[in-house]
Amino acid sequence: MKEIRIHGRGGQGAVLAARMLASAFVAEGKSVASFPMYGFERRGAPVVAFTRVDDKPIREKTQIYTPDCMVVIDPTLMKLPALFSGLKKGGVLILNSPNTLKDPPNENLSIGGVIDATKIAVEEIGRDIPNTCLLGAFAAATGWLELKSILSCLGEYLRGDILQRNLRSAERGFEQVEVIKW
Amino acid sequence: MVEKLKKKPRVYDYFKEKEEQYAGGLAWCAGCPLELNLRFVPKVLGKDIVIVGCPCCSAPILYGQNVGTWHRLSYYSTLMTGVASSATGLARYYQKVGKDVTVVCYTGDGCAADVGFQPLSGAAERNEKIIYICYDNEGYMNTGVQRSSTTPLHAATTTTPVGKESRGKPTVPKNLPLIMAMHQTAYVATATLSHLEDLAKKLVKAAEKKNEGFVYLHVFCPCPVGWRIPSDSSIQVCRMAVRTNYFPLWEAEDGKFRFTHEVASPRPIEEMTKLIGKFAHLKEDQLEDLQQMVNDRYALIKTLCDANK
Amino acid sequence: MKAQKGQVRVITGNAAAAYGAMLCRPDVATSYPITPMSEVAEQLSTFRAEGLVDTEMVEVEGENSAMNVVAAATMAGGRAFTATSSWGLVFMYDAVQHAAGFRAPVVMAIANRETPGILAVSGGQQDIISTRDSGWIQIIVEDCQEIMDSIIMAFRLAEDYDIQLPVMVNYDGFYLSYLAMPVEIPEREDVDRFLAPLKDQPQRTILIPGEPLGCGTHGIEVGFVELRYKHCMAMERALQKVDEIDREFGEFFGRSYGGQLEEYRTEDADIVLVTSGGASGTARTVVDAKREQGIKVGLVKLRLFRPFPRQRLVGVLKGRKAIGVIDRSVGFGWNTGPMYMELRALTPEIGIVPMLSYIDGLANLDITVPHIERVVDEVYAASQGKPYQEVTWIPLEE
């Protein structure tokens, strides 16, 4: 089983990212479970969302305490003390940030996928909604699923012009992510 | 180098309490006029008020978190069904023990116009000595932009969506300020955040009239997220609501009506709706519907004001 | 030190409730009508109009507001009273839970009546059962004198610094609310004296205008758990406190009711009946009659329903040969009487003996002497090893 913990802020699409990721894995025949955790919904307030993926049905209903992969949508969250708590050894970090990462921000990290998803989102979608771009980066950096699975599921959530822009954002995420091995 | 003004805006003269009662960083969305509204109230009414609130957009700020709190005001929290009645309990106790306390209810339209309307109407009918401030963001915004009874005609919300079969809210909104004025309580008024001096005057009058009976202030308070307005335009939307007569500014003392701000030549409703995403789907016919409603309601309030001249 | 002899007047249960409240000088009270308790509201309003009390009477527009008014008044530091019945009680249920969560020491009199679903303007205890998990203390009384006395004791209990919990004083609608009996009404200063110990206790946290104190907060994670735990510990303390206050009331006013429960002729009883409310009085006459026929039967009058008097019930039920429980309500899901259901939970401590559930007295039907005689006979038969049925709906078997 793979456990993915997505950290963002209200309005950045963290919850939607977790759901889309789940749908993408279902496109490859996997079992999934995804849920967000936040108090009151506020644009800007921290949000965490969880997605579990496995070959057999997921039975756990708890939060994710020992993630295999972390997706950090807002770089300012990197200063949260407990951000990486419980990360498994050999863990993966997908980070939206304009700057690269020289050394791993946590000793359990062995793969980093860094991309300026905000810039790509503003260019492709016109607004700072970096979630789909990060999903593309996730596919490239982890290799746990193919890009086309992600692209195929965006249609469940978006339509028309917004869908097209998000597809391009995801593609650029896949192509332009800087994958770092530690 | 441009010449610097010497005087501050006149609104500051109405401040009884200069010191900010709230913490700097609060959980309201960027650009929300509710934050301005709530920070403004204790500056005019003073910091010795008791605020009564319920779960709504201001709950994450008015309620504490365990022992911590986000402000320095005396606060009583209750249910959406119990705001005006809880305030009655407080006010009646303070009257009984001879303490002059200003009890201020502070809710959204969901509480005031829908689930909490019955106790609100009851308290008004009993002319309880409390101030009830409703910030009307025309829907249940804290729970994610669902419709309320003050959601305007044809407006889109998550429970009155635009689809093949339906195009937004099919019914006109409840005219809550007028309904409350029909209780003929001590003082009822409408106000909004673009006209802060008008709001300040009404809060000062509210503090006086509360000693005679029930005071109801209905504050037009757009929701950037829910109405799909850019964060920087919430005050501008308030201004346009007044200028289009969509939200006329008036007051009623013991049932006698008076405009506090008359718009010489009101702009077409389109000048407001074009700023607001929830009206983006309006076709010509729906726009005319809305304009007709605005004209009818304005004519009604004008008649009531003229009757008092 | 004994209270003066009070004036005896023949008054209804409703009036007794109003007297009980008036004598405790509440700061705020509400009046809203619902059959069969409207007279409580009328009587309190009359006391106010006659100047017998300076309570702020709030004529609310509905029971939901009634509870919010009194809960807020107590959290501002006042003493508050309200009264209602069945439909009104469940209409205010969100505010009932709110008051308990706030630890608002409200006292509420309830003339018990069937709850919604089937319109029954008639007596039954379904409203007690429907609110038994609200976090309130629930007391059930047997007659008019006990209504008044229990309301006075309820203020001593609710406002006690170690308790700080709202209290419901339940009395049978119709059978007690309209029953007129002689009631000894104590002198005002004696009630003041009985409630005076509350003044020597520390001041509970109250709202202070201008102080940055918020009443009611987001219980976040373990903070929430703390508050629920404290609430349960207060309920635990209430068990002893009810007995103490009852003893003190007895020493001062000469009347006591056993506190959590009252035992009647249980010393050598082989079988025991468990009842609550007005039916307990009728049951006493049947116990006496059956004793004369040689059946060693005893009665437990369950007076405190929440918190549930587990320890004292185990004490009196352990070692009996059979137990009969008469419920005036329905335990949906178990499809037995609800109080029977709760007593079954004591089986590990009282031993496995035949325990028979009787449902009677719903919708104003009478729990008559013959009905109770039948219960004694069947429980006795069961104690002699004869077969018995677990649940009996008496009205359906006539």
Place this chain on the structure above:
Amino acid sequence: MVIKHKFIIKTEGAWSDANQLLLCLDTGSWRTVRPVSDNEKCNYCGLCALYCPPQCMKDMGDHYEANLDYCKGCGVCAKECPRDAIVMVPEGEFADEGSKRSG
């Protein structure tokens, strides 16, 4: 039952008390843009400070500056300024002292 947890709420009921703990969110980190005032254009009318929802405009004597701890970058000040003396500038361009957003 051994209670290890140290209770943080001292009262029986749920009370919060600013004298015990006044909370404050780091809303400054919510910003994606921030207001920058042009002292040449600004005539110190004070409307930006008046309409600022978080009321976090600091009076600098002849113009106003946003308190970056709390400013959410909503842009109301820029919109309401009668002389267009305030411009909203993307945070990215401020990798300096004021910004907490160093990536």
